[in-house]
Amino acid sequence: MNSSKEMMNSILILLLCVLLSSTSHASSITRQNFCKADLNRPNTPSGYQCLPSDTVTAADFKYSFNGKPGIPLPSKTLAFPATVLQLPILNGLGISVSLGEIEEGGFVPVHDHDADEIVMVLKGQLDVGILTPLKSYCNTLIPGESMVVPKGLLHYLINSGPGKAVFLAPFSNPNPVFRFLYEELFANDVPSRILSQVSFLDKPQVRKNKARFNGTG
Template sequence: MLPILFLLFLLISCTHASIPEICVANLKGPQTPAGYTCKDTTKVTVEDYVFAGLAKAGNTTNIIKAAVTPGFVGQFPGLNGLGLSLARLDLAHGGVIPFHTHPGASEVLIVLRGAITAGFVSSANTVYLKRLRKGDAMAFPQGLLHFQLNSGKSHAIAVVSFSSPDPGLQITDFALFANNLPSALIEEATFLDDAQVKKLKGVLGGTG
């Protein structure tokens, strides 16, 4: 019995020892599906684990009147391998983050200022919609289409957290109308007419 327990102890110890305690992202190295390779631990500093980007408002003078300031592994190397990241969301009056997905992560949004109407659509096409106020939080499951819009009268601010250091992003409107996908194909796939497709391509910079 004792030899078996000893072998189990060795196995657990070796397995645990093979997982590095610190693996700050080496942003100059390759990024793999498992994350970045580890920075030399002798060169790791506390600054690798600190991110000051949430203090500054993003630039909302754009077509969606919104800005996202990411604190992903590329900006916050200490997150490498930890399975989380965050970002600041600024929505000017009338601002919107259009329907989009994060292929690599679920999301939690916490409203810090103003009012934000947010929602997502399940794979069964069930809509989950809520007007959120300061202090409210809402979760968005991984991969599902969701959006946020400013439904108040002033600038809105939120912090979002993700279950991955690199959650990925695809905005549906940009995927359809900000590239060179032929208009005829978009019209067949979306049931929109030619005038609508050409208008949206013109607004978002698409061609074809």
């Protein structure tokens, strides 16, 4: 990626973060300009308590994905989150971001989360699909293109191009919760015969997926 594309991506990222910040629900945390989270205290509906502002340094506002361990998904995908847990200065701002890397032929399984999301492709090509009961909303994205995924809607991402795909995903929540459909269905103790009945799936497929995702029953 040349320097002009890198500059364009940096500008777009900043604009997206500002947009999410301005449209997110206002936090009830009382703060002047920033509130670095005290992660040693309990989290509350309004966020973490603030550390003394005189202990905050310039390094607290910087974050690098380089060298961070990714969270593997069972689909040739690594997720690198930057939530309030990794970047405590996000506390009270109502935003976070993740970097995703999907190997050729890989995908992010169907899931939803309690935050609005913007999927922005940095490298490669992604098919992004939003699922609703009556209609799907699908787009193919290339570098410099993005797609909005509203809160609570099931969606997926597929690397539909050659080579690795890399994307950035800002969220309107400092610590979004992800709910993967395969975990909800198969990583539980509901007996296979019952799960087959209520999910319209064949018993052999239910048992296969339960074994794959450490479910019982």
